[in-house]
Amino acid sequence: MTASVFFGCTFIAFGPAIALFLFTIAREPLRVIFLIAGAFFWLVSLLLSSLVWFISVQISNKESAAQQKGLLIFGVVLCVLLQETFRFAYYKLLKKANEGLLTLSQEETMPISIRQLAYVSGLGFGFMSGAFSVVNILADSVGPGTVGIHGDSQHYFLSSAFMTMAIILLHMFWGVVFFDACEKQRWWAVGAVVASHLVVSCLTFQNPEYVNSLVPTYVILLLMGVWAFYSAGGSLRNLKLCLTCKDKDFLLANHRPR
Amino acid sequence: MNASDSDEDVYNERTALVPSETPAVPSYRPDDLSMPDDLPTQRAKPGLSRRGGPAAVDGSGGGGGSDQEVDADDEELTLKYGAKHVIMLFIPVTLCMAVVVATIKSVSFYTEKTDQQLIYTPFTENTASVGRRLLNSVLNTIIMISVIVVMTIFLVVLYKYRCYKFIHGWLILSSLMLLFWFSFMYLGEVFKTYNVAVDYPTVGVIIWNFGAVGMICIHWKGPLPLQQAYLILISALMALVFIKYLPEWSAWVILGAISVYDLVAVLSPKGPLRMLVETAQERNEPIFPALIYSSAMMWTVGMASPMEAQRSEHQSDEEAEQSGGGVEPERRQFPEDELEEDRGVKLGLGDFIFYSVLVGKAAATGGDWNTTLACFVAILIGLCLTLLLLAIFKKALPALPISITFGLVFYFSTDFLVQPFMDNLAAHQFYI
Numbered sequence: 001m002t003a004s005v006f007f008g009c010t011f012i013a014f015g016p017a018i019a020l021f022l023f024t025i026a027r028e029p030l031r032v033i034f035l036i037a038g039a040f041f042w043l044v045s046l047l048l049s050s051l052v053w054f055i056s057v058q059i060s061n062k063e064s065a066a067q068q069k070g071l072l073i074f075g076v077v078l079c080v081l082l083q084e085t086f087r088f089a090y091y092k093l094l095k096k097a098n099e100g101l102l103t104l105s106q107e108e109t110m111p112i113s114i115r116q117l118a119y120v121s122g123l124g125f126g127f128m129s130g131a132f133s134v135v136n137i138l139a140d141s142v143g144p145g146t147v148g149i150h151g152d153s154q155h156y157f158l159s160s161a162f163m164t165m166a167i168i169l170l171h172m173f174w175g176v177v178f179f180d181a182c183e184k185q186r187w188w189a190v191g192a193v194v195a196s197h198l199v200v201s202c203l204t205f206q207n208p209e210y211v212n213s214l215v216p217t218y219v220i221l222l223l224m225g226v227w228a229f230y231s232a233g234g235s236l237r238n239l240k241l242c243l244t245c246k247d248k249d250f251l252l253a254n255h256r257p258r
Numbered sequence: 259m260n261a262s263d264s265d266e267d268v269y270n271e272r273t274a275l276v277p278s279e280t281p282a283v284p285s286y287r288p289d290d291l292s293m294p295d296d297l298p299t300q301r302a303k304p305g306l307s308r309r310g311g312p313a314a315v316d317g318s319g320g321g322g323g324s325d326q327e328v329d330a331d332d333e334e335l336t337l338k339y340g341a342k343h344v345i346m347l348f349i350p351v352t353l354c355m356a357v358v359v360a361t362i363k364s365v366s367f368y369t370e371k372t373d374q375q376l377i378y379t380p381f382t383e384n385t386a387s388v389g390r391r392l393l394n395s396v397l398n399t400i401i402m403i404s405v406i407v408v409m410t411i412f413l414v415v416l417y418k419y420r421c422y423k424f425i426h427g428w429l430i431l432s433s434l435m436l437l438f439w440f441s442f443m444y445l446g447e448v449f450k451t452y453n454v455a456v457d458y459p460t461v462g463v464i465i466w467n468f469g470a471v472g473m474i475c476i477h478w479k480g481p482l483p484l485q486q487a488y489l490i491l492i493s494a495l496m497a498l499v500f501i502k503y504l505p506e507w508s509a510w511v512i513l514g515a516i517s518v519y520d521l522v523a524v525l526s527p528k529g530p531l532r533m534l535v536e537t538a539q540e541r542n543e544p545i546f547p548a549l550i551y552s553s554a555m556m557w558t559v560g561m562a563s564p565m566e567a568q569r570s571e572h573q574s575d576e577e578a579e580q581s582g583g584g585v586e587p588e589r590r591q592f593p594e595d596e597l598e599e600d601r602g603v604k605l606g607l608g609d610f611i612f613y614s615v616l617v618g619k620a621a622a623t624g625g626d627w628n629t630t631l632a633c634f635v636a637i638l639i640g641l642c643l644t645l646l647l648l649a650i651f652k653k654a655l656p657a658l659p660i661s662i663t664f665g666l667v668f669y670f671s672t673d674f675l676v677q678p679f680m681d682n683l684a685a686h687q688f689y690i
Contacts, residue, residue, distance in 0.1 A: 164689075
């Protein structure tokens, strides 16, 4: 417990996301703003689903544990669906804003492309989702205590941290694939994103059997990552050029002015 | 604390969001333009001021309407500069909130229940019935807001009749109290929390240096980052005082009421803040630097305003509230070589204070971090929207209403609705 667990779990959960933020988003004000707006949209979706869950709990039988668990599962499914709905709504809003700005400026190019917006908004959703899932747990891990003293799993903190990291990265990949699918009107891809989100959430119903929930989640993470890479325009050739530092576009784009 | 929390006065003016308009002719000398732009930030000016993009943008926007290409560039640049200005405000607001939340979570002094209350909120909340408590908090709010209104009007009158020395003295006393007394208290509480034994001479040296450099930076000249840091620190100190001494329900009602007041005072034609702004514009006088956070160079060569940021201590409460909120268009004198640069944005210190009070209260009540995060994001989005409106309307706008409304909505809904849901999910380790 205490400091080592706290720092370890924090860096596991947020490390990749913060690195992504620092290296790709922090320098561009427009991207930061859209990140925070994405976080806001996720928050609103959570609010609505909590409202529905709260009302359903109030009118239900509070004594029955099975019913409460059933309501919670219903709440989770509803929350996932609402999150994806709000992702779509954010996409629509961004498209409208983009079009508005384009007509205003009569320019050919936007200051920020829809692909960047997909990445940034996905990461925004991810940050907020991860933060809400894990921050209270991290705050508790600073203080004294014994994990699992009543017979629960001893790996609670670690598994939470790994799950959070997976969720944050997944949100980012989902964002990229989702926006790309909406752009190209490929509704089956949109359905696949929603379905994979549902699958990941439903896998967590098996916790604390962490092997059953974490391993498939990471498999899905890998698959979604590859899918997002290809839908963002990546390819094996690009990857090779990038890794051997022969990608001229990348080098030119990153040439910093003095 | 019955002592005058006059620091707030100092902050009254700050919340003005003022878009600064770049002069149409870039090479124009300061004395002709900027004066009108610098609205005196007397309490009345809460607000955020934003300087428009580079002079070229405004100039071309103003004059060359028929030039399509220039307009296109303008829009692109305006968007980019607009985004840059938003971030230039996000960072200090985030820092101030972070300082307040960090203090609240670690130093228990600021969350301890105390029977001492400010003289502005005389009604106690330790009553038996809910109705009585609600009534008391509403009465407290009415008293607080009326004190603020009276002080603002007093300030407008002082300003109109050019009692500059009085205002100066007032401001100096305010910042003295904040920089020395409150920071001494804060340091004492931090040492107590971490059980560090420090002797008085050391503390004396630290506080003396901190306060003296602060006074110089804020009221005279100093490196911009240092000035910004001091303004953030004093806003945080003021917010902590509010969090400690305002009773629970009164604090929330006051936050709501002050946003309404801000809206009315800045936008209505007879509002005190608006009158103050207009008077300052007529006289071509600059704003008090001590009451406004600026993200860019504030001082220009030859700026001869006698009204530099002095706010008196004892009005700090009211003033802080008054300054909470106004956005005004601001113009400033710029030496020629600065005309091409970004003018920066300004936000009144009262805005900082009230944002931090909201987030600090969210952090103080209950051990829940989700509520704090939700309020933080809500306030940032509100600020973003306010800046968007500023870019559209290009006139003084109140910075408090949208952010505080979002903040309050998200605080109460997260606390009552989202928290039980997330707690249940965490107990079962379900992930959404």
